[in-house]
Structures are given as C-alpha cells and as structure tokens.
Amino acid sequence: MAVYTEVTDEALAAFLTLYDIGRVVAFRGIAEGVENSNYALKTTQGDFILTLYEKRVNTADLPWFLGLMEHLAAKGLSCPLPVRGLDGKNLNILAERVAAITTFLPGVWPRRVQAAHCEPLGTALAQLHVDGANFSPTRENALGPSGWRPLLEKSLPRANEILPGLGAELAAAMENILAAWPQDLPRGHIHADLFPDNVFFLDGKISGLIDFYFAATDIYAYDIAICLNAWCFERDFSFNVTKSQALLRGYQAHRALSSAERAALPVLARGAALRFLLTRLYDWLNTPAGALVTPKDPMDYLRRLRFHLSAESEAAYGL
Amino acid sequence: MAVYTEVTDEALAAFLTLYDIGRVVAFRGIAEGVENSNYALKTTQGDFILTLYEKRVNTADLPWFLGLMEHLAAKGLSCPLPVRGLDGKNLNILAERVAAITTFLPGVWPRRVQAAHCEPLGTALAQLHVDGANFSPTRENALGPSGWRPLLEKSLPRANEILPGLGAELAAAMENILAAWPQDLPRGHIHADLFPDNVFFLDGKISGLIDFYFAATDIYAYDIAICLNAWCFERDFSFNVTKSQALLRGYQAHRALSSAERAALPVLARGAALRFLLTRLYDWLNTPAGALVTPKDPMDYLRRLRFHLSAESEAAYGL
Numbered sequence A, B: 001m002a003v004y005t006e007v008t009d010e011a012l013a014a015f016l017t018l019y020d021i022g023r024v025v026a027f028r029g030i031a032e033g034v035e036n037s038n039y040a041l042k043t044t045q046g047d048f049i050l051t052l053y054e055k056r057v058n059t060a061d062l063p064w065f066l067g068l069m070e071h072l073a074a075k076g077l078s079c080p081l082p083v084r085g086l087d088g089k090n091l092n093i094l095a096e097r098v099a100a101i102t103t104f105l106p107g108v109w110p111r112r113v114q115a116a117h118c119e120p121l122g123t124a125l126a127q128l129h130v131d132g133a134n135f136s137p138t139r140e141n142a143l144g145p146s147g148w149r150p151l152l153e154k155s156l157p158r159a160n161e162i163l164p165g166l167g168a169e170l171a172a173a174m175e176n177i178l179a180a181w182p183q184d185l186p187r188g189h190i191h192a193d194l195f196p197d198n199v200f201f202l203d204g205k206i207s208g209l210i211d212f213y214f215a216a217t218d219i220y221a222y223d224i225a226i227c228l229n230a231w232c233f234e235r236d237f238s239f240n241v242t243k244s245q246a247l248l249r250g251y252q253a254h255r256a257l258s259s260a261e262r263a264a265l266p267v268l269a270r271g272a273a274l275r276f277l278l279t280r281l282y283d284w285l286n287t288p289a290g291a292l293v294t295p296k297d298p299m300d301y302l303r304r305l306r307f308h309l310s311a312e313s314e315a316a317y318g319l
Helices: A009-016 A058-074 A113-133 A145-162 A165-182 A219-232 A241-254 A259-263 A265-286 A299-310 B009-018 B061-075 B117-132 B145-159 B166-180 B220-231 B241-254 B259-264 B265-286 B299-310
Strands: A024-029 A037-042 A046-052 A090-094 A095-102 A187-190 A199-202 A205-209 A216-219 B024-029 B037-043 B046-052 B092-094 B097-105 B187-190 B201-202 B205-209 B218-220
Touching: A009 A024, A009 A090, A024 B117, A024 B201, A024 B299, A037 A165, A058 A095, A095 A259, A113 A199, A113 A205, A113 A219, A113 A241, A145 A165, A145 A265, A165 A265, A165 A299, A187 A219, A199 B024, A216 A219, A219 A241, A219 A265, A259 B117, A265 A299, A299 B265, B009 B024, B009 B092, B024 B117, B024 B205, B061 B097, B117 B187, B117 B205, B117 B220, B117 B241, B166 B299, B187 B220, B205 B218, B218 B220, B220 B241, B220 B265, B265 B299
Parallel strands: none
Antiparallel strands: A024 A037, A037 A046, A046 A095, A090 A095, A187 A216, A199 A205, B024 B037, B037 B046, B046 B097, B092 B097, B187 B218, B201 B205
C-alpha cells in the first residue's frame, strides 16, 4: 500500500494540458497497489485513475499492457481504458515516471471472499481469455516456469532462515513441477494476477477487472490455477472446494475446459503457488526495514503449495 | 500512508444503511493520513470520506473534534462536514472501529510549498481561529507544553543513538522553552497540525482544511508557530522569510496580532519545533521494522529548532 512518487500540483496541471479531460478538481493517493503509484484523479469532466509506473515495471512492456486493455475494453470487458492524449498517445511522462490516465471503474473489491464471488469471477476470467484471443501481439511470461529457477537461486542461500529445510523443499517441488509441466495446452493472453483486490463487484456482479501489469501470453488454465490459489483458500489455509467448483463452473459456462486442461489443474496449481511463493520469498528476504510496502509472508504460499502437491487429480478441485 | 483496517463489502453495505446517502458505488483506501484509516467512498449520491479511527485517537475526544468541524462548517469554513445518520448520530461502529462519514472536499494539497500558498494559508488559519471562538466546549492540548517532559523522558534513554548529545540538547532546549512559555496570550481552538497535506488548494485558492484530530484549545499564535515550522522551511532547512511574511500578512488581514503575540513568536516556534521533534523521535525509536507507516526523521525538526533558538525576535520571521 503505497504512493512512491509525489506529484506537484504544477506538474499535474501541466500534465493534464496533454489531455482533453478538463481541469483537476481533486487528487488523492490510493492505498491499494504495491507495484505502481496510483492516484484517484477527479477533473471537471469526471473520475479517472492516474498511474505512475515504478521501477519494477519494464516500461518497454507498457504499450503491450495498455494495448491489451484497450482491446479488451473494446470487446466490452470492464477494465480500465487508457485515455489518449491530444496527440493520440496513452503514455506520457510525469514526475520523471512514465504515466497513464485510465478510466475509473465503479465497484468494491471483496475483502472477504465468499463462494458467491467465485462463479462470476470464473466467467469474467473466461471472457478475458476469449476476448483477448485476437489481440495479436504477445508477451512472454517472465514469471512463468522459465523464471522460477533463477528466482529460487537468488533466495536459496537464505531460504532456511525462514524455515529449516525450506530451500530443499522448494528445490524438490520445483523440479517435480517443471518435469510435469504441460506443453500443449491452449494458450493466449492471461491476467496472471487476478487476486481479489484486482476484481471489483457491485450488487453481486463483477463491475471491473484491474491491474493488467503482470498479464502475459501463457497457458489459459494456468490463469485458473492462479485464481484457485488466490480465491479458494480460507484464512486457515484450508481449501474450500465449494469456491473452486463455483469458479470452474463459472469459467466453463463461457469457455469449456478440455480433458487435458482439467487433468493439468494439480500441476498448474502447484506452479502457481510456487510462483507467488518465490516472489514473496525474494521480497521477504530483500525488503529493507522501513520500506513503504510490508512484504507478504511467503509461508502462506508454502501451505497452498503443500495442498496442491497432495492433490492427486482434478477431483481435488471439485471436477 | 496506510489503511490499517480493512472493511468487508458486507460490513460497508450494512453501515451505509445507517445513513441516507445512497448505495456504494466505489470504495478505495486513501494513501494519505498516518493516524487513521481513510477511504474515498462514492455512493449513488456523491463523494464522501469514510474514516475509521485507529488506536492513537482517544474516541472520547471524537465528539469534540466532530462538533468543532460542524461548528466551523456552519460558519462557512471549508472543512469536512460530518454526515449524520438516520438516528442523528455522526459516529457509528464499523469493523470494530469508531467511524464517521464526512463530506468530500475538492482540491489538491501542495507537494511543493510556494510563497503564493502562504498568504491564503495565513488567512484561512485566522478564519479558523475567529470562527471557532464561540464553540464553547474545550479540549486540553495533550501535546502542548505540559506533555513535552513525559514525552522526552520516554525517549531520553535512547536519544543519543540517533545523534551523540541529542538528549542533553533537547533537555536544555525544553527547559529554556518552558521557562519562557507565555501565559497570557489570546487562546481558543487551534488546528495544531496544519501541515501542507491538510490544506487543499484549487486554482490558487484554499478549497478546504482537513484532519482536525489534533485540534485543541490553546494559544492562537502557537498555531501560527506550527505553520511557520511546517510551511516556511526549504528542503535544505533554510528558513524562507518571504513565506513567513506572506503567512503572517495573510493571518493579520483577518486577525491582527497583539505586540505580545508577535514578541512571543520565537519561543512559540521553538515549542512547536520541539513538539514535532519529540513525537517523531518517539516514533522513530519505537516503530517496529515492517510497520505500515515509515517514521519521519526527527532530525528535520532538530534543524528547525536550532533555527528558532537563534531567532532573537519576531524580526526573524519578517515582522
């Protein structure tokens, strides 16, 4: 939860002259979001979000992210639509950062996930996959399987500080997962970070999906596996199969899964748990004291990983 | 910058039934604010701020703070107006916290203070003092002179960890300031925390004052002294007398200072610097690593204090 970069009122006013969205009425930093600085911007023409991209985002990827958002919005998916400036550009410079203005989406993200959230979530995820299919540029998933080994190697020397034996456990799990990783499943553009705080609901329906800055071209069912990790565990790390059934039912209402995709769910779910475990482990070991963002406990994902390692088939997820 | 308490969508929806402000449309944590949790709340009827009071606020003081805000708003000062529920109460319980909804104020707080901000700031401060005069309940300033000795004593054992000799320097300055503290200056309700992030501007004019949760009944000119500290130093801790002159000119355009008030400015400014130094020192020594809020460097206020100790008369502030 952080705003990393402050924007002076003069710089903001000058920035807004690049756009046809009126003059500033209010400007507040938003607490949500850990990678970039986000501001709620109210102008004489309405509400917008201003995002300043911080150092963890490769600015070379931004045109792809924003292009995907424009493509999905044009298809009718409710996601932030980048606002183009008077010169047609959707990216400009503000406070020495690359910055974009996007439309404001209504809704509230669910602080406590209920089973009733999971079916519409699944449908929205399938819509994203289907609607994204004819966006032709691709982006490799830097946090996909090929990224795990270098990530683990950076943390291995200190992993046992967190839990004795953790390094060996993760290395063994990673080899197991990589050896079984499916090669021929349907692929396309995935969100890759569709956690509850990136999904807005209004009156029980999904009103918007946000934060496409981990999106990539990868296995569709891996995106489902990420959601199984992010939405279907309780606070005590027990797995709620009612939620996973609802999620998969909602997904398949819009895009049916093949038998190969269904059978791959356990290994995909293990991989998804490992992916978040590895980035959290790295952040946990490398975030300086006093940083603006509190690192998330990597152990939460070790518990998820162990569950998925115990899953013998898709039946563990209610299929 | 933090949201300490998460509010579930169910709890928020239930809370809003206590008010006649419509249904929730959007709900985002605000990054600004270090004491309480603040949310930007958009309903079908407009924009509001939802505040959950956290542990540093004494809830017994809240009716006084909100009463003062209602009083000032009724006088025409632009400050958050607490919204009363259907039962007439302006405080309710949400997520196990005392909570209030207030009106949303337009404007942007100045990230980089310019001299042009300081004259309207001074006028707004004088308006606050004059408008507050016939609000009869009072509140003792817990962070006024009587609070400094116990605060310093809590930090003395470790003050020298920050700077060798700091403890002795602060103890000597405190005795000096307390001995010279004025006893008969005009008193009333003061804001006591009118830093730039609590003052919104729009088109060069002040559009709102916020965050009355340190307000108290104390010496009016002490409030000016707090603003001299908060608004008139440059980033290199040099004192900008053009800014202080503008601030004092703006103030006196609405409320003239007596010769006793003017003569007391150096000691009041020393006291104000000491007050923020002491709370920051305490937080610096006592904030656990990984806390949501990064403590502010107490040394910034040592430099201010040293400037004020060198000020021989009100001439140092441009009077």
